[in-house]
Each structure stands twice: as C-alpha cells, then as structure tokens.
Amino acid sequence: MISGVRPGPSGYSPAVPHTNEPPFQLIRLLGEGRVGEVWLAQQRTRGGISRLVAVKLLREAWDEDSDAINRLKDEGQALALLQHSCIPGFHEITQIDGRLALVTEYVEGVDLARFGTRGNLLPPRVAVDIVARVASALDWALTTPNPETGRPLNLIHRDVKPANIRLSDQGSVKLLDFGLARSSEMHRHAKTRMGEVLGTPGYAAPEALAFQVSRPPGDVYGLGCTLFELLVGEPFFHGLRIEQQAMLAVQSRDYRDFLAKRLLAVEHPDLRILLAEMLAYSPEKRLKAGTVCDVCEDQIRQMEGPTFPEWNRKRPAEDLQVNRTPTPLEQPIAAAAPQEPVSAAATAPVVEQQALNPWVVGGAVAVLASVLFCCGASSLAGALWFALG
Ligand SMILES: Nc1ncnc2c1ncn2[C@@H]1O[C@H](COP(=O)(O)OP(=O)(O)O)[C@@H](O)[C@H]1O
Ligand SMILES: [Mg+2]
Numbered sequence: 001m002i003s004g005v006r007p008g009p010s011g012y013s014p015a016v017p018h019t020n021e022p023p024f025q026l027i028r029l030l031g032e033g034r035v036g037e038v039w040l041a042q043q044r045t046r047g048g049i050s051r052l053v054a055v056k057l058l059r060e061a062w063d064e065d066s067d068a069i070n071r072l073k074d075e076g077q078a079l080a081l082l083q084h085s086c087i088p089g090f091h092e093i094t095q096i097d098g099r100l101a102l103v104t105e106y107v108e109g110v111d112l113a114r115f116g117t118r119g120n121l122l123p124p125r126v127a128v129d130i131v132a133r134v135a136s137a138l139d140w141a142l143t144t145p146n147p148e149t150g151r152p153l154n155l156i157h158r159d160v161k162p163a164n165i166r167l168s169d170q171g172s173v174k175l176l177d178f179g180l181a182r183s184s185e186m187h188r189h190a191k192t193r194m195g196e197v198l199g200t201p202g203y204a205a206p207e208a209l210a211f212q213v214s215r216p217p218g219d220v221y222g223l224g225c226t227l228f229e230l231l232v233g234e235p236f237f238h239g240l241r242i243e244q245q246a247m248l249a250v251q252s253r254d255y256r257d258f259l260a261k262r263l264l265a266v267e268h269p270d271l272r273i274l275l276a277e278m279l280a281y282s283p284e285k286r287l288k289a290g291t292v293c294d295v296c297e298d299q300i301r302q303m304e305g306p307t308f309p310e311w312n313r314k315r316p317a318e319d320l321q322v323n324r325t326p327t328p329l330e331q332p333i334a335a336a337a338p339q340e341p342v343s344a345a346a347t348a349p350v351v352e353q354q355a356l357n358p359w360v361v362g363g364a365v366a367v368l369a370s371v372l373f374c375c376g377a378s379s380l381a382g383a384l385w386f387a388l389g
Contacts, residue, residue: 024055024096024103031111034179035059035068036099040106043091053091056102069100070189071179076102077186078178081153082144086137088174107176109168110315116162116229122311124268125300127230129308131223132296133173134165138219138289146185155183158214160222161203162229171309182214201242202235206249207283217283220292224278232265236279255281270299 024041031038036058043053056075058068072093079090089105112130115122122130141155157164158180166174180198182188199208205221207213225236237245248255259279266272274295277287287295300307306314 023094024053024101026055026057026096027052030054033177035071041103043103052106052108054088054104054106055096056104057096058100060099067190072100072102073189074181074186075177075179077188078141078155078181078183079104081146081183081186082137082141082155082178084137084140084144086133086173086175087140087178088176107166107168107172107174108170109166109174112162112165112167112226112230116226116233116235118233121233122230123305124231124271125303125305126308126311127227128271128296128299128303130165130167130173130230131227132293132300133308134160134175134223134226135220135289135293135296137175138216138223139293141181141183142216142289146183149185151185153183153185154216155181155186156214156216157181157219157222158208159199159203160219160226161200162226165226167308167312167315169312171312173308201245202237204245204249205283206252206255206281209246210249213283215283216289217286220278220286220289221283223289223292224275224286227271227278228262228266228275231268231271231275236262252281268303270302274299 021044023045024043026039026041028040029037030040036056039055039057041053041055042050044050056072058072076090076093079088083089088107091103091105094101094103114120138157138160141153141157143152145151146153157175157178159177160175164175164177166176168174198214199218199222201209203222203225205218207215208218208221228236240248248258259276259281263272263275266275274287274292277285278292280286
C-alpha cells in the first residue's frame with residue numbers, strides 16, 4: 001500500500017503550504033501498464049502552488065539500474081525535449097515513497113481506445129482530425145532540433161495505438177507514453193536487447209515484428225492501424241492470432257492480399273488510399289508523418305461533419321463509460337515484465353493494458369523464427385530463438 005496517499009482533494013488550495021505536507025497526494029489511478037501505475041495527483045510546490053499532475057509510478061520491485069528505471073528516465077528526457085501541443089508537458093522526475101516517479105501534465109479527458117468499436121464509432125472527419133494531430137506530433141518528434149546539437153531529434157515513439165492517445169476535455173489530442181521512444185540524438189539509459197521486439201503486436205509494422213527494425217515508418221504504421229480501427233470499428237488485425245500476424249509480417253504477398261481485403265471495409269475512397277499508403281508493407285513506401293498530416297488536413301477541408309473540437313465540445317458523457325478489455329494483440333510487448341502484481345487502488349482504475357504474457361510473444365517469435373529458418377535466414381532465426389531463452 002502506498003503511504004502518503006490521501007483521499008481526493010476538496011478542491012484547489014493555493015494557500016501557503018504546511019512544511020510537513022507531502023508534495024504529492026495521489027488521488028485516482030488513471031492507468032496501469034508496462035512498468036507501473038499512472039496516477040492523477042495533486043502536487044504542492046515549494047512556493048505553495050497547487051496543481052493537478054499525472055504521476056507515472058514505477059512498481060516497487062525494480063532494482064536501481066533496472067530497465068524500467070532507465071526507460072522512465074528516457075521517457076522524461078524525451079518529453080522534456082519535445083514541447084508540442086499534442087504531447088504532454090514534462091514536469092519532473094522524483095521519488096514518491098521510494099518509488100521513481102515521472103511527473104507530467106495531467107490530460108483530463110478520455111483515451112482514444114474508448115472509441116473504434118462498432119457501437120461507438122467517431123464521425124470519420126473527427127477520426128481524420130485526430131490522426132492529423134498525432135501525425136503532427138510524430139513529425140515534430142522527428143524534426144525538432146536537439147537544443148544542444150542543433151540536429152533533428154529523429155525521435156520515434158514505437159508504441160502508437162489508441163490506448164496511447166488521449167482526447168482532452170479542453171479540445172486537444174495528446175500522444176502519451178514515450179516509454180519506448182528512441183532517438184539518435186538523445187542519450188538513452190535503456191538499451192534494446194538483441195532479438196527484443198518492442199511495441200504492441202496489433203499495431204506493430206511488419207519490419208518491427210519480423211526483423212526488430214524500429215524506424216519512423218513504424219510509427220506511421222501504428223497510426224494507420226489506429227485510423228483503420230476508428231473508421232471500421234475493429235482492429236486492423238482483428239481475429240488474427242499473433243502467430244498469424246507474424247506470418248504475414250514475413251510474407252509480403254500474403255500481407256498485400258490481407259491489406260487489400262481489409263481495406264474493403266473502409267467506406268471512404270480517399271481514406272482507403274491514405275490507409276493503403278500508411279499500412280504499406282515496405283517501410284520505404286509508407287507516407288512520412290508530415291505528409292500524413294498534410295493529406296489528413298486536406299481531407300478535413302473536403303469532408304463533411306463536425307471537426308474534432310466541435311465534436312469534442314459535445315462529446316456525450318456516456319461515451320466515457322464504455323470499457324474494452326484489450327485483446328492479446330493490443331497489449332504491449334514490454335521491455336520487461338513486472339515481477340509482482342500490484343494490488344488495486346481503492347478507486348476503480350481505468351486499466352488500459354495488462355502485463356505481458358511472455359508465452360504469447362514467445363510463441364509468435366518462435367513461429368516467426370521457424371518461418372525465417374525455412375526461408376534460409378538462419379542467422380536471424382537464431383537471434384530470435386535466442387530471445388526466447
Ligand atoms: N498525462 C496523463 N494524463 C492523463 N492520463 C494519463 C496520462 N498519462 C497516462 N495516462 C493514463 O494512463 C494510461 C497508461 O499510461 P501510459 O503512459 O500509456 O503508460 P504505460 O507504459 O503503462 O502504458 C494511459 O493509457 C492513460 O489512460
Ligand atoms: Mg501506454
């Protein structure tokens with residue numbers, strides 16, 4: 001149990017702080033995932049200013065130089081470098097009751113994962129508007145210069161999916177969870193190990209799943225899967241087991257047939273073309289994030305219906321109640337699995353993700369390794385088998 005947790009706030013109190021007042025009061029569990037929990041908290045700064053923040057708290061069981069600690073530091077560093085209206089602001093990294101905590105801007109609103117189901121579809125223009133905004137954040141992460149070197153950050157997110165996109169009540173769209181982000185222009189604490197597949201299977205590009213290649217087109221692919229889901233009402237890889245997705249990832253012709261069939265479910269012809277270019281098998285053929293943003297903005301001008309801000313202002317409250325349990329393909333492939341489950345907080349959490357089932361991933365990688373082996377790529381197959389050990 002976390003000490004120092006107090007009941008919910010009675011409101012903002014910008015009064016002079018008591019010296020023995022804990023700087024953070026955890027209010028409500030917002031999400032639970034890969035490495036820990038995300039809490040809504042009230043922070044009381046030294047100057048006596050109170051504000052609501054989001055606190056990503058690592059689970060207690062991690063040791064000093066663990067992968068989870070390193071990834072949390074990397075996430076803080078990435079957010080600090082990326083100042084963009086579609087990315088939550090970084091506040092600080094600190095310790096709360098001995099647990100490392102990443103403190104960021106609190107995005108009051110709802111996760112995009114609440115939508116994209118048959119009974120709860122967004123108007124298509126709203127979906128395209130949201131995708132345009134996320135694409136602009138991805139483009140920014142690639143192109144914005146590192147203030148120290150002046151070179152583009154070239155930062156990739158590596159886990160773009162509806163559960164990591166949040167619609168704020170104030171009318172903005174925020175790309176969350178830079179916990180797996182990588183940049184050639186940023187010192188990183190965490191290292192990706194040989195044969196390690198990062199991301200979430202149901203949104204992973206073929207090259208990421210098959211060859212562990214993480215490059216900017218992989219983020220556009222995740223965003224393409226997201227747009228598909230928002231328009232069609234089911235995940236792009238709906239009904240496939242992870243082994244089947246892994247097979248498609250190494251067999252380009254089968255993948256292209258699969259893509260062509262899936263796109264038939266998209267009613268709007270221009271959006272079908274856009275999706276074909278976002279979900280292309282070859283990373284080289286995929287649209288760049290900046291182009292996705294331009295194409296979407298073009299579409300928004302031509303389409304009818306509410307824009308995102310118009311729709312968001314009138315977002316029905318009951319939409320917030322819809323809950324979906326993620327399928328295995330929607331759960332992240334974590335850098336490391338938690339050692340112990342953490343007991344649930346008193347307030348019912350909005351749980352978006354669950355801990356990785358290593359067997360699911362292991363099984364997929366095993367199938368993939370066999371396929372590659374049959375194809376003669378024995379050294380790569382060896383690396384994948386090594387990942388299972
Ligand atoms: N800044 C934030 N404001 C509001 N909710 C947040 C914020 N950050 C995360 N969350 C909630 O917590 C969930 C998990 O956070 P995320 O950063 O995706 O961590 P994880 O690595 O566990 O997936 C999100 O899906 C979202 O519901
Ligand atoms: Mg997440």
